[in-house]
Amino acid sequence: MIAWSSFVAAAALALLSGCASTTAPASPPTPAKPSAAVRACADVQSAFAHPGLRVLSAEAVAADSLRVPGITAAMPAHCVVKGRLNERRSPVDGKDYAIGFEMRLPLQWNGRFFYQANGGLDGFIPPAYGNILGGGPTSNGLLKGFAVLSSDAGHAFERTNPVIGAALFGRDPQARLDYGYNAVAQLTPMARALIGFFYGRPADKAYLVGTSNGGRHGFVSAARDLGAYDGILASAPGYRLPLAALAQVWGAQRLATIARTKRADGVPDLETSLTPAEMATVARAVLARCDALDGLRDGLVHDLALCQRAFDAHRDIPVCSGADAEGCLAPQRREVLASLIAGPGFYDGLPWDSGLAGRNWREWKFVNSIGPRDAIALAYVFTTPPQTAERLAGGATAVAEYALGFDVAAGRDSVQARDGVYAHSAMDFMTPPEATAMRAFVARGGRLLVTHGSADPVFSALDTVRWVEGFQRVHGARAADHARLFLVPGMNHSSGGPATDQFDMVEALVAWVEQGIAPQGIVAAARGAGSATPNPEVPADWSPTRTRLLCPWPSVARYAGSGDPESAASFRCEP
Numbered sequence: 001m002i003a004w005s006s007f008v009a010a011a012a013l014a015l016l017s018g019c020a021s022t023t024a025p026a027s028p029p030t031p032a033k034p035s036a037a038v039r040a041c042a043d044v045q046s047a048f049a050h051p052g053l054r055v056l057s058a059e060a061v062a063a064d065s066l067r068v069p070g071i072t073a074a075m076p077a078h079c080v081v082k083g084r085l086n087e088r089r090s091p092v093d094g095k096d097y098a099i100g101f102e103m104r105l106p107l108q109w110n111g112r113f114f115y116q117a118n119g120g121l122d123g124f125i126p127p128a129y130g131n132i133l134g135g136g137p138t139s140n141g142l143l144k145g146f147a148v149l150s151s152d153a154g155h156a157f158e159r160t161n162p163v164i165g166a167a168l169f170g171r172d173p174q175a176r177l178d179y180g181y182n183a184v185a186q187l188t189p190m191a192r193a194l195i196g197f198f199y200g201r202p203a204d205k206a207y208l209v210g211t212s213n214g215g216r217h218g219f220v221s222a223a224r225d226l227g228a229y230d231g232i233l234a235s236a237p238g239y240r241l242p243l244a245a246l247a248q249v250w251g252a253q254r255l256a257t258i259a260r261t262k263r264a265d266g267v268p269d270l271e272t273s274l275t276p277a278e279m280a281t282v283a284r285a286v287l288a289r290c291d292a293l294d295g296l297r298d299g300l301v302h303d304l305a306l307c308q309r310a311f312d313a314h315r316d317i318p319v320c321s322g323a324d325a326e327g328c329l330a331p332q333r334r335e336v337l338a339s340l341i342a343g344p345g346f347y348d349g350l351p352w353d354s355g356l357a358g359r360n361w362r363e364w365k366f367v368n369s370i371g372p373r374d375a376i377a378l379a380y381v382f383t384t385p386p387q388t389a390e391r392l393a394g395g396a397t398a399v400a401e402y403a404l405g406f407d408v409a410a411g412r413d414s415v416q417a418r419d420g421v422y423a424h425s426a427m428d429f430m431t432p433p434e435a436t437a438m439r440a441f442v443a444r445g446g447r448l449l450v451t452h453g454s455a456d457p458v459f460s461a462l463d464t465v466r467w468v469e470g471f472q473r474v475h476g477a478r479a480a481d482h483a484r485l486f487l488v489p490g491m492n493h494s495s496g497g498p499a500t501d502q503f504d505m506v507e508a509l510v511a512w513v514e515q516g517i518a519p520q521g522i523v524a525a526a527r528g529a530g531s532a533t534p535n536p537e538v539p540a541d542w543s544p545t546r547t548r549l550l551c552p553w554p555s556v557a558r559y560a561g562s563g564d565p566e567s568a569a570s571f572r573c574e575p
């Protein structure tokens with residue numbers, strides 16, 4: 001059970017701190033603790049053992065010798081350990097599998113463990129720098145002193161099949177489970193043991209941080225209470241990922257009906273179904289109806305819920321009288337877009353938001369939906385039984401034709417299906433059981449900080465809103481002490497779009513876990529001209545350094561009526 005006293009303390013702190021609590025802590029809330037006896041890096045390879053582990057290498061990285069793009073400061077001195085866990089040969093596809101990983105262990109350790117949950121179909125090991133998420137992060141976990149782990153979640157991309165190689169692992173039942181949830185379950189005890197070996201004492205606190213499929217890893221870890229994490233930061237949590245993939249294919253089939261041309265290979269070119277100019281017309285219509293609903297015309301829809309009630313596609317999107325023209329949508333295009341936004345029924349629709357003219361929105365809806373992402377995941381990982389490797393071996397054309405010809409109704413059954421080889425359905429291994437309960441995590445006092453771009457084109461922010469409202473129904477008054485959702489207006493999938501998408505929610509999560517300071521509001525910045533990692537979609541009429549307050553759902557950032565409207569300090573989170 002979470003101690004009642006800690007809930008009261010957090011509430012009291014929140015009241016006491018008042019407006020001051022609407023900014024993220026400026027510095028790490030607790031200082032780095034010196035470790036009594038840090039081992040030599042070479043000792044890891046020679047003397048560290050753990051069941052099922054093969055250490056491949058352990059190499060010292062000198063201070064200031066490693067730089068990460070977009071981050072000014074050089075990485076600190078650390079030991080990078082690479083290894084494989086649970087090496088095995090699949091009895092189903094005859095291929096070799098293991099859970100590959102790397103850990104980066106800084107010599108100046110802050111006493112904390114950071115599981116970097118990765119995205120997409122996993123299958124490779126991004127460097128364990130500890131991505132703190134958002135757009136153009138200015139720091140990372142390693143720089144902050146965390147011991148960071150990154151993994152491939154139990155399978156490697158098959159490079160001999162460049163179009164479908166990311167998903168072929170799904171033909172092996174155990175690799176499906178490792179990808180779904182078991183890599184976290186297997187790696188966490190190993191990582192905790194390695195930390196104990198290297199630093200001579202266990203980690204004080206453990207965090208899991210990820211976006212997209214990494215956010216899903218976070219939700220699944222919380223729901224299954226894998227690894228006993230103290231804090232989880234889940235961004236764009238596609239926690240019903242098989243259904244989101246089905247919704248992508250469903251949407252592609254609708255867009256194909258209004259494609260203006262075909263690609264060279266004869267497949268409808270979805271990029272011509274709705275042009276950038278047409279989507280900009282739609283975004284302008286959304287802003288015309290919804291921008292001022294939050295009290296300030298600033299190019300951002302802070303009151304997303306009110307906007308969904310206020311916006312009417314048929315009334316608000318200008319329709320052309322007949323053929324395509326500027327500043328309007330032909331009737332059929334408007335119909336298809338409205339149905340795409342309304343959604344397929346089995347998965348939440350997408351919100352009307354200014355960010356739906358974003359570049360990443362286009363990429364997911366008009367390119368990825370028939371490319372080697374959702375379609376190959378459905379073919380090999382989410383449907384039971386999976387397709388044969390030969391089925392989509394025809395490359396990009398075969399994948400697109402598979403997506404456009406996919407029987408979505410049958411697919412809904414197939415993501416629930418089990419058979420003699422595949423004892424768990426995709427919904428079993430990919431999605432969090434009893435997602436809105438997370439009872440063991442809550443009982444231990446776990447904190448789940450969730451963020452989602454309002455204009456995420458692939459994982460619906462409305463799905464995440466429905467989740468947090470369900471969590472609030474299950475846990476009542478205690479819900480906000482364990483899970484909070486911060487939407488980012490205008491932001492696309494994980495980052496980008498006309499948005500203030502740069503923030504440090506890891507600091508907010510650590511303050512919540514370790515000091516009981518529940519995040520009341522989180523400051524986010526635009527990456528305008530002059531930023532180390534400029535976002536070209538920041539509108540020209542914004543200050544390039546605009547900041548905004550992100551607010552815990554269902555509260556809304558509202559302009560206080562005075563002060564610089566480009567500064568988060570002039571906003572309050574209000575009902």
Ligand SMILES: [Ca+2]
Nearest residue numbers: 291296298300
């Ligand atoms: Ca506004």
